[in-house]
Amino acid sequence: MKFLEHIQADNILDTTISLFTAFVLGGLIGFERQYRQRTAGLRTNVLVAVGAALFVDIALALDGAAGAVRVIAYVVSGIGFLGAGVIMRQEGNIQGLNTAATLWCSAAVGAAAGADLVIESVLGTAFILAANTLLRPIVHVIDRRPLDDEAEILNVISIICDRQQSKLVMEQLNLALLQYNYPPKDIEVEPFGNLDVQIEATLIATSIEAKDMNIIIDLLNDMPQVRHAYWDKNITV
Numbered sequence: 001m002k003f004l005e006h007i008q009a010d011n012i013l014d015t016t017i018s019l020f021t022a023f024v025l026g027g028l029i030g031f032e033r034q035y036r037q038r039t040a041g042l043r044t045n046v047l048v049a050v051g052a053a054l055f056v057d058i059a060l061a062l063d064g065a066a067g068a069v070r071v072i073a074y075v076v077s078g079i080g081f082l083g084a085g086v087i088m089r090q091e092g093n094i095q096g097l098n099t100a101a102t103l104w105c106s107a108a109v110g111a112a113a114g115a116d117l118v119i120e121s122v123l124g125t126a127f128i129l130a131a132n133t134l135l136r137p138i139v140h141v142i143d144r145r146p147l148d149d150e151a152e153i154l155n156v157i158s159i160i161c162d163r164q165q166s167k168l169v170m171e172q173l174n175l176a177l178l179q180y181n182y183p184p185k186d187i188e189v190e191p192f193g194n195l196d197v198q199i200e201a202t203l204i205a206t207s208i209e210a211k212d213m214n215i216i217i218d219l220l221n222d223m224p225q226v227r228h229a230y231w232d233k234n235i236t237v
Contacts, residue, residue, distance in 0.1 A: 011061060014057075014116065015057050015061075017116075017118070018053050018056075018057050018113050018114050018115075018116060018118075019050055019053055019054060019057070019113075019114075021053070021113040021118050021121055021122075022049040022050045022052070022053035022054075022109065022110040022113040022114065022121070023046055023049070023050055025049060025109050025110075025113065025121055025122065025124075025125040026045045026046040026047075026048065026049025026050060026106050026109065026110060027042065027045070027046050028125055028129065029045045029049070029102060029105070029106050029109070029125060029128055029129065029132075030042035030043065030044065030045030030046050030106070032129055032132050032133060033045060033099060033102060033132075038096075038098075038099045038102075039096055039099050040099045040100075040102070040103050044103065045102065045103065045106045048079065048082065048103050048106045048107050048110065049106045049107065049109050049110035049113070050110060051107075051110065052075050052079075052106075052107040052108075052109075052110030052111045052114060053110040053111065053113045053114035054114065055071050055074075055075060055111075055114065056068050056071050056072060056075070056110075056111045056114030056115050057114040057115075058071075059071035060114070060115060060116075068114075068115050072111050072115070075107050075111055076104075076107070076108075079103060079104050079107040080104070082103055084100065098132070102128065102132065105124065105128045106128075108124060109121045109124045109125050109128070112124060154185075154202050154203070154233065155182075155202070155203040155208050155213075155231065155232075155233055156200055156201065156202050156203070156231065156232055156233070157173070157199075157200070157201040157203070157213075157216070157217070157220075157229065157230075157231045158198065158199070158200050158229065158230055158231070158232070159173065159198070159199040159200075159201075159220055159226055159228070159229045160192055160196055160197075160198055160226070160227040160228045160229070161196060161197060161199065161223075161225050161226045161227060162195065162196060162225045162226075162227075163191075163195055163196055163197045165225035166189060166197050166199065166225075168225060169199065169220070169223060169225050169226060170187065170189075170199060172219070172220065172223060173187075173199070173201060173216075173220065176216045176219055176220070177201070177203070177216070180209075180212045180215075180216060182203050182204070182208060182212070182213075182216075183203070183204050184201045184202065184203055184204070185202045185203060185204045186201070186202045187199065187200070187201045187202075188200045188202075196227060213231050216231075217229050217230060217231055
């Protein structure tokens with residue numbers, strides 16, 4: 001019946017506050033990720049925050065501050081394995097880095113809540129949300145400027161289509177790029193076989209959203225005049 005020794009009203013209340021704080025703050029972080037349809041959304045961030053809070057709270061109850069510090073160190077390193085699971089390489093892009101970093105920060109918020117640092121966990125949540133929301137417009141502006149370095153990354157859309165219908169295809173391409181704010185830097189048309197042409201559109205943007213580009217490519221491939229459409233990255237020096 002040793003468990004009865006740990007049943008104390010003060011300890012239970014303290015744990016409840018810590019877990020509730022981690023649940024709410026992890027939920028706020030996860031809601032922003034879920035709203036943007038990221039891999040690790042609402043439930044994942046809540047579970048990471050609550051789990052970290054529970055581990056730290058247990059260590060604090062059993063071994064005091066020294067035990068909590070050791071557990072926090074393990075949380076910091078251990079959450080990296082979970083973050084690695086949401087990082088993917090697709091279409092030449094590395095995706096999920098921001099989501100993995102957000103999970104890492106959710107664990108930090110949970111650890112702070114578990115250590116009874118409620119104010120610190122609230123402040124941490126505010127800064128995490130600010131990084132994921134307020135900085136997005138700045139990132140988009142910077143990413144869509146051409147590089148001034150010697151090496152330049154070029155996003156290129158290639159289309160194989162009927163030669164007689166190439167004008168219609170180019171009009172549809174320009175409309176789609178305009179809709180997603182990816183103006184073309186250059187468009188080249190070359191013969192491809194006896195009946196087709198190849199259209200290559202080089203975009204001004206040096207960084208693009210893969211989901212946007214996939215929508216554009218699917219739209220082009222759905223056109224009966226298009227034989228095949230795809231996008232890729234070229235690096236020029």
